[in-house]
Amino acid sequence: MERQRGGRPRDSRVDHKILQTTRELIDEVGYPALTVDQVAARAGVGKAAIYRRYASKAEMAFVATMHEQQLPPPADTGSLHGDLLALVRAFHARMAAPAARQLAPALISELAVNPELDTRFTDTFLATEQAAFADIIEQAVARGELAGPVDPAMAHLLLLGSLASALYVLNLPVDDAMVTDLATAATAGIVALADRHHGDPGGAAEPG
Amino acid sequence: MERQRGGRPRDSRVDHKILQTTRELIDEVGYPALTVDQVAARAGVGKAAIYRRYASKAEMAFVATMHEQQLPPPADTGSLHGDLLALVRAFHARMAAPAARQLAPALISELAVNPELDTRFTDTFLATEQAAFADIIEQAVARGELAGPVDPAMAHLLLLGSLASALYVLNLPVDDAMVTDLATAATAGIVALADRHHGDPGGAAEPG
Structure with a gap:
């Protein structure tokens, strides 16, 4: 599990208990009122056990609500559209969950002022998401659906960036x-x- | 100007001074440290004059950095791609400005918990942006570039939702x-x- 620090073995029951309790408390009291003290008390662990794992309440809540769930296996539906539809449906189910909708705007605000959290977000969560797009694009190139590879970060932005704006910025x-x-x-x-x-030798011509 | 409350005439020099001072102070001290008191003192106006105009610091800063500038006139370049490129370049210049990058994540967080601000954001800023997309789509339909109209809110999301995620969520x-x-x-x-x-009579068929 890439979020463990320094690769030391850790009690996975404690991991699970902390994250499960965090999700319960976000559902009950909301993210703004959530405290690390509450989580420690209800989970029956020391605050130190939490702070060994997470640098802040925001990081703990982020892992609990958005990062903890594993990505579904790639769908491999046989078409780029089918693969992207399966992927965005899986992400939508996770991103639109009540706890995620509560946390995400606060997390966005914290990422902007907390470079350590931003780095962790980028290196774990975002990298995993973008890797899923890289796989799908590679398969589409292999099938001949795409003239050549497309930057997975751009593909990610087109699909999940739009969805994140809809859910978390525009509250649609x-x-x-x-x-x-x-x-x-x-x-x-x-x-x-x-x-x-790739299709045009010039590479920079405008379509239309 | 649609942001004036109740349509009463107001001193536009005071409007301008408040917004100009807000932009200066965001550049100097950053959005988190900005206070309405500072703006009132430097602009030489009473706090009441500010609170008659804006319900909160977030709203004042939002209008100053993101809403105040008028939209550019539609480019009418003769193609959908040309019109969208002109539009997104104009928005990018505004959205990537340092003050906007500082404010936007905090604004996103506040919109989620401040329904009044969210309504104002939707009814003024977002409605104006979406109207620009409606114009461009209408022209593309008239030119025969599109099989029929597309929801301007979806077009807005595809272009500016992706851009907003890149700038404000992923900090790219x-x-x-x-x-x-x-x-x-x-x-x-x-x-x-x-x-x-519109192109397919069934209307719901998957492409590819």
């Missing part, structure tokens, strides 16, 4: 029809970028 | 090459959504 309701539209648009966008960067 | 550097890729991808995405919702 997001249903499956909208998620499906996002997958359709991201698929077309990724194909267009592959054409733009 | 964003250069003109990336902005151009975003415009290319959003154009293809909007065309695909028009095809999906």
Whole structure:
């Protein structure tokens, strides 16, 4: 588990208990009112055990609500659109969960002023997400659906960046029809970028 | 100016002074340390004059850094891609300004817990942005570039939602090459959504 510090073995029951308790308390009292003291008391662990694992309440809550769940295995549906739709549906279920919707805006605000948390977010959570896009793009190139590879970070941004803005910045309701539209648009966008960067020898021509 | 409350005439020099001072102080001390008292003192106005205009520091800073500048006139470049590229370049210049980058994450966090600010953000700032997309889409439909209209809110999300996530959630550097890729991808995405919702009589078929 890449979030363990320094690679020391740790009691995974304690890991689980802390994260489970954090999720329960976010559901009960909300993220703003959550404290590390509450989590320690209810989980029956010392605060030191929590601070050995997480530098702050924000990081603990982030891992509990957004990072802890493993990514689903890649769907390999046989098409770029199918793979992206399966991926965005899985992410939507996680990102739209009540605890995630409560935490994410506060986390966004903290990432901007906490470089250590931002680095951890980038190196673990974001890197894992982008790797899922890299796999899907590689398969689409192998199938001949894409003229060449597209930056996974850009693909990630087109699909999950839009979804994150909808959920966490604009506070929109997001249903499956909208998620499906996002997958359709991201698929077309990724194909267009592959054409733009690989299909045309100049590489920088504008479409249309 | 739609942000004036109740339509009463107001001293526009005071408006300007408050917003200009807010921008200066955000540049000097940063958004977290900014106070309404500081703005009132340096602008030479009473706090009451500020609170008649803005319900909170967040709202004042939002108007000063993100809302105050008028939208550029629509570019009407003759193509959907050209219009979207002109639009996203104009927004990027504004959204990536240092004061906007400082404020936006804090604003995102406050929007989630301040329904009044969220309503004002939606009804003024967001509505204006989405209207610009509605114009561009209407022109593209009239030119025959799109099979039919696409929800401007979705078009907005594809282009500026992705950009907002890049700037404010992931804290990425964003250069003109990336902005151009975003415009290319959003154009293809909007065309695909028009095809999906209008090109096929079933209207719900998956592409590919």
